[in-house]
Amino acid sequence: MIGSIEVRDLSRTFHTTVRRPGLAGGLRSLVNPERVAKHAVCDITFDVAAGELLALLGPNGAGKSTTIKMLTGILTPTSGEARVAGVVPYRERERNARNIGAVFGQRTQLWWDLPVRESFAILRDIYEVPKTEHTVRLREFDNLLDLSSFWDTRVRHLSLGQRVRCDLAAALLHDPPVVFLDEPTIGMDVVVKEQVREFLRHQVEQRGRTVLLTTHDMTEVERLAERVVLINHGRLVLDGTLDEIRRKFGSTWQVRATLADPHAEVVALPGIAVLRHDGSRVVFGPDGPGAPTVHQALKSVIERYEVTDIALDEAELEDVMRAAYVQAGDA
């Protein structure tokens, strides 16, 4: 299907040589190198529907960039299959390149010594974008990302935030249905981060693009993604919506209520336990693995009791994800 991403049992193993310790070991390694296999990605399977934004998450070294490199055609898998907008990326690299845009936050795809405007002109020629379309798109990207104040500047002189905004525009100039973003907002200040997030939301909601995003920024995940895939040590440990993941692993929320009637009978509600009860003050918390999310709990408490004040403490998404890596990874 146009715009969808299908990943089936995808694996990538790297073979590297290791140096034995000491001088004698070093000499032995020269004559008889010791080869070790690193299973960077192991049998991962997931789908991204057309027009969906999926966050691919995992700790450092989990295998996220390796996965994106296979889906952009930079790396060939050791085994398994992938299709991006119907194309097998590592077999038909050129056809795949026309369907995708990619931004790697840590390095630019632009020409270091050229002004931004000239880089865009080269990309227009490479992708054979008609001039009028190119002009219309540039205007749209300028409105959303505020590029025109620096597009006569050489790429090497741009700040990080300016450079990544240009990279984003460059990746989308040929109007690809699928976009890969590997830590696009790394190192940006909060204002530029918010501008980039707004841009990405616009690309998904208004333009219907499919986005696969990796990030270590949980605020970004909360703002942009409904669904996440977690990988750890190269293996997929979880695939679900943020709500499902919070319900499963975010077991530390509390709802603190002050009841209008201090003599009201206080009872546990489905999936919600009474943690403390002192006169009119009651603290509710999750009861077991099937507990609702904090927002559902808030709604249930308000429906059941007349309250004069209510507050909630939500588990930080960062803590929820940490619990998910550990518990799901060990399961």
Ligand SMILES: Nc1ncnc2c1ncn2[C@@H]1O[C@H](COP(=O)(O)OP(=O)(O)OP(=O)(O)O)[C@@H](O)[C@H]1O
């Ligand atoms: N070309 C390579 N040769 C050998 N090992 C590699 C190579 N590329 C990646 N690896 C290893 O594969 C594992 C996964 O790396 P990858 O870059 O995909 O992780 P990541 O999830 O993107 O990490 P990060 O969040 O730190 O960017 C790591 O242990 C890494 O050292």
